[in-house]
Amino acid sequence: MDSSAPEASRRTARASLVESVRDCTLAGVRISKEELRRKLTMPEYLRLAVTDAIESKDIDGAADRHRLSAGESAESPEFPLVVFINRNSGGRHGPKLKARLQDLMAKEQVFDLQCVEPDQFVEYGLRCLEKLALGDLCAKQTREKLRVVVAGGDGTVGWVLGCLGELHVQRREPVPPTAVIPLGTGNDLSRSFGWGGSFPFNWKSAIKNTLDRAGRGQECHLDSWNISISMPAKEIVHRPHCLKPVKECYLDQGLEIGVLPEKVSYYKGVFYNYFSIGMDAQVAYGFHNLREKKPHLAKGPVSNKLIYSGYTCAQGWFFAPCMSDPKLRGLNNILKMFIKKTNCSNWEEVSIPPSVRSIVALNLNNYASGRNPWGKLKPDYLEKRGFRQARVDDGLLEIFGLKQGWHASFVMADLISAKHIAQAAMIRFEFRGGERKEAYLQMDGEPWKQPIVEDYSAFVEIKGVPFRSVMINGTVSS
CATH class of the missing domain: 2.60.200 (Tumour Suppressor Smad4)
Structure with missing residues (x-):
């Protein structure tokens, strides 16, 4: 009998365990990258309409340019997310985090705050999505299920929350709930809602866990x-x-x-x-x-x-x-x-x-x-x-x-x-x-x-x- 077989088997088991731990949530459930991407990513025509509206500041034109043709249909993802990153927060993890997020969802759903401010997203991107939702079930469901993730410190999170709050104040529209990826120094808002106090050491796999929790987490409220x-x-x-x-x-x-x-x-x-x-x-x-x-x-x-x-x-x-x-x-x-x-x-x-x-x-x-x-x-x-x-x-x-x-x-x-x-x-x-x-x-x-x-x-x-x-x-x- 080959004496190396048990050792090889143990090595294989250890490697499998390490891989499982790296890709697990806190509850121990493996997160498939492909499955996560499918749950997060909005249909292409909606992503392009949102970015077009922000860049052109033309809500009606962007909606018309990217509207589905007669007879076409699309399916809304299980929990569509958009992410805002402040690349200058804390330890300057923004650039590498942005690349990782774009690998886990469509690049059009990841916004660098140096290029796109949250009020621009609210004023043009969301309004374009709302316009499409008037006659498009997929756009309607995507808007209703939309959630936001903020990668930054407390100041960045507050900035985004303030812009999202204008949806209710000015337009009486439902406000997307917000999750946090802590990139700041103190990260007290992140700590208060269970998102941790610092950017995780094993961040590549932890980000999958964060996005999954952001989609499934219960909504709660915060005084402002x-x-x-x-x-x-x-x-x-x-x-x-x-x-x-x-x-x-x-x-x-x-x-x-x-x-x-x-x-x-x-x-x-x-x-x-x-x-x-x-x-x-x-x-x-x-x-x-x-x-x-x-x-x-x-x-x-x-x-x-x-x-x-x-x-x-x-x-x-x-x-x-x-x-x-x-x-x-x-x-x-x-x-x-x-x-x-x-x-x-x-x-x-x-x-x-x-x-x-x-x-x-x-x-x-x-x-x-x-x-x-x-x-x-x-x-x-x-x-x-x-x-x-x-x-x-x-x-x-x-x-x-x-x-x-x-x-x-x-x-x-x-x-x-x-x-x-x-x-x-x-x-x-x-x-x-x-x-x-x-x-x-x-x-x-x-x-x-x-x-x-x-x-x-x-x-x-x-x-x-x-x-x-x-x-x-x-x-x-x-």
């Missing part, structure tokens, strides 16, 4: 929050793309406002994860500027976090008591905060503790790469403070404070909770300067330097968007 800024007429320098200048915005009635000059600048935006004021935003601002000027330094999540930690130390957050610079003092010197609670029409002023140097209004249970600074609070404590257990779809923001860097470090290590301040359905911040000429603000990881002056107030008002974003739960089982 409008932010309005009214300020003395100045331009916000290095303004994040999620914050847009507008002609006018109105502050909620019922609260006497501070002094505004005759000339006022207005900005509006939407956030999904958090809004913050203070030292954490100042650190993020320094890091963001460095990454823009020297992108070669930000090669991945690990290097990003090391640079971020360096900025935290350099900005004086840890050693503020030793310094006299007014920029390093508590926020209560420049800031007033007012809140409205659920089903309450009256504003309530909330005092800001002198020790607090960052204030965060948090929507998710994840913050700063998966931390939960609000914590899992006990029922007795919730009842005593008048709080509810935090959820992403409860119409409330959790407001907490961070003190010096040491306090923030212990909070981020989950050794202690942050300074609980309030839960609110609406928030208004009033800024007034003095020695300080600016404050640092950020939302969903996008920071900016907010001008403030001594003679006039600047206001930031936050209130919930009536429409909740539609997400896909990534923790589905087979």
Whole structure:
């Protein structure tokens, strides 16, 4: 008997096992590349019509050029997907991921955000598909089943969610649910809905798993929050793309406002994860500027976090008591905060503790790469403070404070909770300067330097968007 036969058999079995594991979902079911492609890929005429409409900005013409001829028919895929990739997010995995995705579905369903922005897809691509759906069953079913995957960080996901939300706000059209491939540094939106906190090491096979889950996952909801800024007429320098200048915005009635000059600048935006004021935003601002000027330094999540930690130390957050610079003092010197609670029409002023140097209004249970600074609070404590257990779809923001860097470090290590301040359905911040000429603000990881002056107030008002974003739960089982 050949003694090498058992060893050869074992080698074959091991190879088979490795291949099976590589191509499995989390539930252990093998995903066939060909089968997945069949389930994902839209018929060619629909793909070409969508891309033609985006490129030509001619919805009617694109629909007419690619409409099926009389007697022709096509079948809608089981779960049609489109993917948006931010190639500059996190560790710059976008180009190789784009090639992999185009191998798993049609290339026309994979959009590079440097070439096609999500509002262009919504305005032209989806409208073309909707026009075809009026007399085409395949197009109708494809539009109804369409789902979106965003490959990027929290800022990218928020950008796409905001554009998709306009479908409901402006056209009352159904909004495709969204899944995430985490390419950013923190990826808290991705973590909150079961898509993981980082780009997977075995990404080639993991992407198949992600697309399969994106097609089969259950829909869930996410609160989103409008932010309005009214300020003395100045331009916000290095303004994040999620914050847009507008002609006018109105502050909620019922609260006497501070002094505004005759000339006022207005900005509006939407956030999904958090809004913050203070030292954490100042650190993020320094890091963001460095990454823009020297992108070669930000090669991945690990290097990003090391640079971020360096900025935290350099900005004086840890050693503020030793310094006299007014920029390093508590926020209560420049800031007033007012809140409205659920089903309450009256504003309530909330005092800001002198020790607090960052204030965060948090929507998710994840913050700063998966931390939960609000914590899992006990029922007795919730009842005593008048709080509810935090959820992403409860119409409330959790407001907490961070003190010096040491306090923030212990909070981020989950050794202690942050300074609980309030839960609110609406928030208004009033800024007034003095020695300080600016404050640092950020939302969903996008920071900016907010001008403030001594003679006039600047206001930031936050209130919930009536429409909740539609997400896909990534923790589905087979």
